[in-house]
Amino acid sequence: MTETVKITKCSCEDVHTLQEISIETFNDTFKDQNSPENMKGYLERAFNSEQLEKELSNRSSDIFFIYFNEELAGYLKVNISDAQSESMGEEFLEIERIYIKNHFQKYGLGKHLLNKAIDIAIEKNKNKIWLGVWEKNDNAIAFYNKMGFIQTGAHSFYMGDEEQIDFIMTKTLV
Numbered sequence: 388m389t390e391t392v393k394i395t396k397c398s399c400e401d402v403h404t405l406q407e408i409s410i411e412t413f414n415d416t417f418k419d420q421n422s423p424e425n426m427k428g429y430l431e432r433a434f435n436s437e438q439l440e441k442e443l444s445n446r447s448s449d450i451f452f453i454y455f456n457e458e459l460a461g462y463l464k465v466n467i468s469d470a471q472s473e474s475m476g477e478e479f480l481e482i483e484r485i486y487i488k489n490h491f492q493k494y495g496l497g498k499h500l501l502n503k504a505i506d507i508a509i510e511k512n513k514n515k516i517w518l519g520v521w522e523k524n525d526n527a528i529a530f531y532n533k534m535g536f537i538q539t540g541a542h543s544f545y546m547g548d549e550e551q552i553d554f555i556m557t558k559t560l561v
Contacts, residue, residue, distance in 0.1 A: 412486035425547025461487035519553035
C-alpha cells in the first residue's frame, strides 16, 4: 500500500477539528512535565473556540492540517507581520505551532510541515523562519537543528503560574 501525505489549509469551518487536535497534541506533548491545573488553564485559554476562530480569521496567519493515509495526523500554524508572537520584523515568518499526533510520529510528517512553512515563507518573500521551542523538548530541538535551525535567543513562556524558557531558533532561507 502506498502511503499518502496531504496538507490542506484550514478554514473557520474547521474550528472544532482544530480544537480537538490542538488539545490532544499539546496535552500529549507537555502533560507529563506540567501540573494538571496549569495544563487545564492553558488549554482552555489557548484552544477555546473563540480564540481559534480569531486565529483562523487573521489574514497574517495560516493554519494547515496534515493527513497521513487520509487520517488527520497533525497541524501547522504560521504567522507573519503583526501576527507573530514576538516582534521579529518583516523578513521573518514564524512557525507558532507544529504538532504531530504521537502515533504518527517518525513518518517524516514534521518535515513535510516544515517544508510547507518554508514554501509559504518564500511565497511571501520572507528570508528567515523562526520558532520558539521549550528548552526541555530535546526531541524537537534535535529535529530543528537537523533541519538547519540555530538557537538565536530565548524568551519566557508561561504555563499557568510557571515561567518556562523557550529557545528561539531561526533558519535563514537565502
